[in-house]
Amino acid sequence: MVCAAGDLMRLPSVSFAAMACSDPASAPSLQICGCSLVLVDRNTWGGVRASALLNRGAAYARSGNPDRAIEDYSEAIRLDPYDAAAYRYRSAAYFDKGDRARAAADLQRAARLK
DSSP, X not given: OOOOHHHHHTOOSHHHHHHHHHOTTSOHHHHXXXXXXXXXXXXXXXXXXXXXXXXXXXXXXXXXXXHHHHHHHHHHXXXXXXXXXXXXXXXXXXXHHTOHHHHHHHHHHHHHHO
16 A cells, blocks of 8 residues: 555654554554555564554554455564464454454464463
8 A cells, every 4th residue: 555645744754654553543544654654664673563564454454455454464473473463363354354264273373372
């Protein structure tokens, strides 16, 4: 997703982008834009990157785009394969798509990680 001009104007700096990314009360388009800006910053590593992916995935899920949510959750899992929340979130997105087998597998993995 490309950030809309209106979203960019509301995010004048990386710190504002980070705030929008981490705020689940933000409009999904603003949260997606904020997280995307955080993710293109070459100084974003490790846990911060995984968190931004989880937040952007949640915004995609809220906006009715489970495929993009799954992509972000999968990348977050690649970065941190021990994050039970990432598996739970991806499970919900798979469930929304009707893929019950993958949803169940991710829930089982999340339960083992607790």
